[in-house]
Amino acid sequence: MSNTLVITNLNVSIGDKPILKDFDLTIPKGEVHAIMGPNGTGKSTLAKALAGHPDYEITSGEALLDGESILDQEPDERSRSGLFMAFQYPMEIPGVTIANFIRAALNARLPEGEELNAPDYYKALYAKMDMLQIDRKFTSRAVNDGFSGGEKKRCEILQMAMLEPKYAVLDETDSGLDIDALKVVAEGVNNLRSENLGVLVITHYQRLLNYIVPDVVHVMYDGRIVKSGDKELAVELEEKGYDWVKELAGEPVA
Amino acid sequence: MPTETPTFDIDRDKGNFRYDESHKYDAGVGLNEGVIDYICDAKGEDDWIREWRKKALKVFESKPMPTHWASKDLENIIFEKIRYYLAGDTRSKKSWDDVPDEVKQTFERLGIPENERKFLAGVEAQFDSEAAYSNIKDSVGKQGVIFMGSTEGLMKHPEIFRKWFGKVIPTGDNKFSALNSATFSGGSFIYVPPGVKVSHPLQAYFRINAENFGQFERTLIIADEGSEVTYMEGCTAPKFDTATLHSAVVELVALPGAKIEYITVQNWSSNVFNLVTKRAIAHENATVKWIDCNIGSRLTMKYPGVVLKGRKARGEVLSIALANDGQHQDTGAKMIHAADETTSNIISKSISIGKGRSTYRGQVHMPKNLKGCKNNTECDALLINDNSRTDTYPAITVRGDENSVQHEASVSKVSAEQIFYMQQRGLSEGEAMSLSVNGFVNDLTRQFPMEYSVELKRLIELEMEGSVG
Numbered sequence: 167m168s169n170t171l172v173i174t175n176l177n178v179s180i181g182d183k184p185i186l187k188d189f190d191l192t193i194p195k196g197e198v199h200a201i202m203g204p205n206g207t208g209k210s211t212l213a214k215a216l217a218g219h220p221d222y223e224i225t226s227g228e229a230l231l232d233g234e235s236i237l238d239q240e241p242d243e244r245s246r247s248g249l250f251m252a253f254q255y256p257m258e259i260p261g262v263t264i265a266n267f268i269r270a271a272l273n274a275r276l277p278e279g280e281e282l283n284a285p286d287y288y289k290a291l292y293a294k295m296d297m298l299q300i301d302r303k304f305t306s307r308a309v310n311d312g313f314s315g316g317e318k319k320r321c322e323i324l325q326m327a328m329l330e331p332k333y334a335v336l337d338e339t340d341s342g343l344d345i346d347a348l349k350v351v352a353e354g355v356n357n358l359r360s361e362n363l364g365v366l367v368i369t370h371y372q373r374l375l376n377y378i379v380p381d382v383v384h385v386m387y388d389g390r391i392v393k394s395g396d397k398e399l400a401v402e403l404e405e406k407g408y409d410w411v412k413e414l415a416g417e418p419v420a
Numbered sequence: 421m422p423t424e425t426p427t428f429d430i431d432r433d434k435g436n437f438r439y440d441e442s443h444k445y446d447a448g449v450g451l452n453e454g455v456i457d458y459i460c461d462a463k464g465e466d467d468w469i470r471e472w473r474k475k476a477l478k479v480f481e482s483k484p485m486p487t488h489w490a491s492k493d494l495e496n497i498i499f500e501k502i503r504y505y506l507a508g509d510t511r512s513k514k515s516w517d518d519v520p521d522e523v524k525q526t527f528e529r530l531g532i533p534e535n536e537r538k539f540l541a542g543v544e545a546q547f548d549s550e551a552a553y554s555n556i557k558d559s560v561g562k563q564g565v566i567f568m569g570s571t572e573g574l575m576k577h578p579e580i581f582r583k584w585f586g587k588v589i590p591t592g593d594n595k596f597s598a599l600n601s602a603t604f605s606g607g608s609f610i611y612v613p614p615g616v617k618v619s620h621p622l623q624a625y626f627r628i629n630a631e632n633f634g635q636f637e638r639t640l641i642i643a644d645e646g647s648e649v650t651y652m653e654g655c656t657a658p659k660f661d662t663a664t665l666h667s668a669v670v671e672l673v674a675l676p677g678a679k680i681e682y683i684t685v686q687n688w689s690s691n692v693f694n695l696v697t698k699r700a701i702a703h704e705n706a707t708v709k710w711i712d713c714n715i716g717s718r719l720t721m722k723y724p725g726v727v728l729k730g731r732k733a734r735g736e737v738l739s740i741a742l743a744n745d746g747q748h749q750d751t752g753a754k755m756i757h758a759a760d761e762t763t764s765n766i767i768s769k770s771i772s773i774g775k776g777r778s779t780y781r782g783q784v785h786m787p788k789n790l791k792g793c794k795n796n797t798e799c800d801a802l803l804i805n806d807n808s809r810t811d812t813y814p815a816i817t818v819r820g821d822e823n824s825v826q827h828e829a830s831v832s833k834v835s836a837e838q839i840f841y842m843q844q845r846g847l848s849e850g851e852a853m854s855l856s857v858n859g860f861v862n863d864l865t866r867q868f869p870m871e872y873s874v875e876l877k878r879l880i881e882l883e884m885e886g887s888v889g
Contacts, residue, residue, distance in 0.1 A: 217840075217844050218843075218844075219840055220836070220840070240843065240848075240849075241840060241843035241844055242843040242844075242845075242846050242847055242848050242849070242851075242852075244844075245843065245844050245845055245846040246846045250844075251844055253841065253844075256841065257835075257837055257838045257840075257841035257842075258838075259838060259841075259842065259855070259856065259859055260859055260860065261858070261859030261860055261861070261862035261863060262855055262856070262858070262859035262862070266855075267842075267845070267855070268845075270847060270851065270855055271845040271846045271847060274845075274846040274847050274848070274851060275846055308859065325845060329845065329846070
């Protein structure tokens, strides 16, 4: 149970509409899993429900992070337990600089009354920024305020690098990126791959998986995983298209 | 600039304590000519000021409450139940050792003597109607700077005092300026001689200790040609069930080339009606900057103004208002352009939490005959909850082709998605809220003296943590 993120029989609704249906998934640390699937199939719902977004109601099921149930935790507790989500649409926080934001997030992980040592913090921050090819001037810019799509996604990976989660969910991190930005972001994620980190990459396209090569690929349809395989599955899916997924799910293809 | 970062009392609860009353002077409850005579006798004032006060009383009585435009909550002030003059002594002390124990302990709890030692050029500490302590550092006094209570000022320096007293804000300006003119006691009188730059701030601290009481301090600051001075004021009161009234008048005169910076952190308890008139006259090339932070009180009505009287005079109002449940911060600014090439800048940020209400009222006046005048106004409101409220009433009169005005206003809300995003990074809901709010005021607080921006940030954190379930 330890060193895995285990999701079992998870059912999630938005309003009265069930989205995830008896969803199961296990991600061990050290592995990168990818979830692919057509739009509206519940990929982002999975990410947001795991992170604890208040609009997503968990009707039944369990999620254990290293053996500890996280579904009763507040979103910030889940974060401090080691769960990170890179947002598809990162929010702007006007007036709050990236440096201050990440520092506040790190301070929130320290015992009450303790604070980070500022020089050490900046040293670590600059090192990660260099890795992600982020200009150091960025530290004084407000979080995501006026950022391009690529800047926003790099900023997400920077936060991930600084917060050192146990499990990271990357929700459509490739959306809105041109190929150069995609490469930088993928390289950043690859640099963070380690035996202490489990990654779930959610994507609509196979393209991202050329750069972040997954250990396991899952195909999702209508709220559950319909097929799992190695990285070749992503290629197969790209070739056969999403009608194939419907076949896999046992639905008639129009 | 001070090198240390002192702590100011702006915790919302730090001021919520009181000592028993023991007043040698008490004018009783209610307001009439007898009360005015009592105040004049206690202070030993000349006849001219007695007449001046009585005339003001008539003006006060003749003016209606401004409820046709202002909050109806004003009607809850019962003037007949208020005590207008309470003092232990009519003379302030120059050494803390001579200040009565309860009063000294009060100011020690508020950290005033400590701040004085650390970084202030002078301190005046008012307790109810009179200053208990007033002192200026020798080095500053030797430069000819005068810093004393208003009563002492009008007695010892009538030639300067009478020249400007009531000239910036006439008695009849509004009902509460008339009330202050009738009953004023305490407040500061400052004169800075030509060319003298006071390197450290002068501070006044206003403390209300008594219940059913009205505090009416009167401040007059004159910065002579080419001089510079920074004045800071703080205030607290214990929380009473009954309403307390604070109604000050503050007049500033910046003579040619002078610079005055006036900083307020208003942190009255939530039973205080805070109705204050503040205005400055800026002569040629002079600069007046009001930094005005309103955190406490039940109702604040305050619109610091600058009359830009001389060519190239500059006026600025930077204000932050935070209205929590049960509070109404009705604040703003007035810029009256009365000479060519005068410039003014107003930046106002308000935050409404819960059922708190913030109102911005701004007046910018540029007549047709002037040229080369500029005004910039920005007012931004942030709403925290669905039932929070904000209103903006800008009144801009600009005539003439050679003047320019720029006005921007915005209302934003801290969104649930923004809070979720921050929570996903590990910040609690309260921490996320306070970080958003501090972000909202950040571009303004950056312009404040360091010690104020640090303390404001801490205060906002305290307020936001209290506001989240």
